[in-house]
Amino acid sequence: MAVFSKMIQTVDSHTAGEPTRLILAGLPPIPGQTIAEKWAYARQHLGGVRRLLMCEPRGHADMFGALLLPPCRPDTDFGLLFCDTADWLSMCGHGTIGTATALVQLGMVEAREPETVIRFDTAAGVVEAHVEVEDGRVWGAWFQNVPSFLYAHDLRLEVAEVGTITLDIAFGGNFFAVVPVEQVGLRVEPQYARRLSDVGMKILAAVNEAFPVQHPTQPHIRSIGLVEFTQPGENGADYRNAVIFGAGNLDRSPCGTGTCARMAELYALGRLALGRPFIHESILGTRFEGMLVGETKVGPFDAVIPRIKGSAYITGFHTFVVDPEDPLGEGFLLT
Incomplete structure (x- = not known):
């Protein structure tokens, strides 16, 4: 019987062709009083998780991910961190559209027509997403970003x-x-x-x-x-x-x-x-x-x-595992 050292659940989507692997479960709580502190912790301590999910053999050189967290601010609904094959990022637009779409499509946020509003606490600031819903289906999404x-x-x-x-x-x-x-x-x-x-x-x-x-x-x-x-x-x-x-x-x-x-x-x-x-x-x-x-x-x-x-589209649901005997279990990248 297999015994796995990690078991992580994700939902994958793409936004205009760019992937978002949204991490839903399987990680311990992330320390930090603010989302910026959690982002800093992830950069220092969660490189292994990032490589595991972004790099080969589970990901690829152009993979992109997001980690859903409880919010640190009372005026937001979720915390959100982003990552790629090299690091954790402060903000991502396609990932915000992909995450918001997935949350409504999966019923993790109650769908409200014509728009469902979700406020994300990101390391760049508060980002508000509006998911367009008609007849119970998501047809698109837009977000208002931090000042640029x-x-x-x-x-x-x-x-x-x-x-x-x-x-x-x-x-x-x-x-x-x-x-x-x-x-x-x-x-x-x-x-x-x-x-x-x-x-x-x-x-x-x-x-x-x-x-x-x-x-x-x-x-x-x-x-x-x-x-x-x-x-x-x-x-x-x-x-x-x-x-x-x-x-x-x-x-x-x-x-x-x-x-x-x-x-x-x-x-x-x-x-x-x-x-x-x-x-x-x-x-x-x-x-x-x-x-x-x-x-x-x-x-x-x-x-x-x-x-x-x-617009974003869900492409799959995954439970990723790590066999402790796997010499490449933590991931690798050939570029």
């Missing part, structure tokens, strides 16, 4: 094996280096996926070394986590993007927080108005619809309040 802003504009960066590029740094729940893809001689098309990943990781290492960042009101957010390649859109899309992060992950969706960062950048540059629909397309051709619905301040920065709309 342009952090730095028109920075020159020398990148080994790439050359000199010009980029912006913007915040949309995570810090992004935003790079027009033509600067690296590539296109946001599936045939360039591997090269985009390789170049993106070189840029990510170089930009973090050259340009330290610090969120003005969230002291735990102090690094650039993602590179967002951009190019003009077609067929009704404003722009197309490819976001590189983690251990070389390439977001299959248009990236929710990346879309927020991009809208904040464009707004600051006078190229996107409040209340205007913004259609953002992924490398697969899937789309999010964004909109800026308000202005605010984050420390010294002029900021905006973004909303992102998309």
Whole structure:
């Protein structure tokens, strides 16, 4: 009879092509009085769990996950942490849409028509999701994100094996280096996926070394986590993007927080108005619809309040186990 050292339950979904493996049960309580403290604990102590569920043989190089927790704030419904193959993240847009959709579809949150509202306590701040319900079925979801802003504009960066590029740094729940893809001689098309990943990781290492960042009101957010390649859109899309992060992950969706960062950048540059629909397309051709619905301040920065709309679909239910005799039981990654 098999005896397993771990048994973890998840529900999997995808949002515009990007997976979310939502951890529902099987982990001990996470210490911390705030969600930021729990996020810090996860980064220090839950790397093994992250590798177990994100990496091979249970996951893959581009897997993404979320951990559902009790809320730390009385004005929220759940706590939510996010992870990829390399680390735990402060916020994720596609993962918020996937999590909210799964909670309503599974009856973990009572479905209310026409919209079911779920407030998440994340390490980037409170995020409010609205799940669109009709005749008992989820048809889509949108979320109002944390305030987003342009952090730095028109920075020159020398990148080994790439050359000199010009980029912006913007915040949309995570810090992004935003790079027009033509600067690296590539296109946001599936045939360039591997090269985009390789170049993106070189840029990510170089930009973090050259340009330290610090969120003005969230002291735990102090690094650039993602590179967002951009190019003009077609067929009704404003722009197309490819976001590189983690251990070389390439977001299959248009990236929710990346879309927020991009809208904040464009707004600051006078190229996107409040209340205007913004259609953002992924490398697969899937789309999010964004909109800026308000202005605010984050420390010294002029900021905006973004909303992102998309759709997620449940793909499976899993009970993952670890056999203590399995030499690869904690997971591995080949990239």
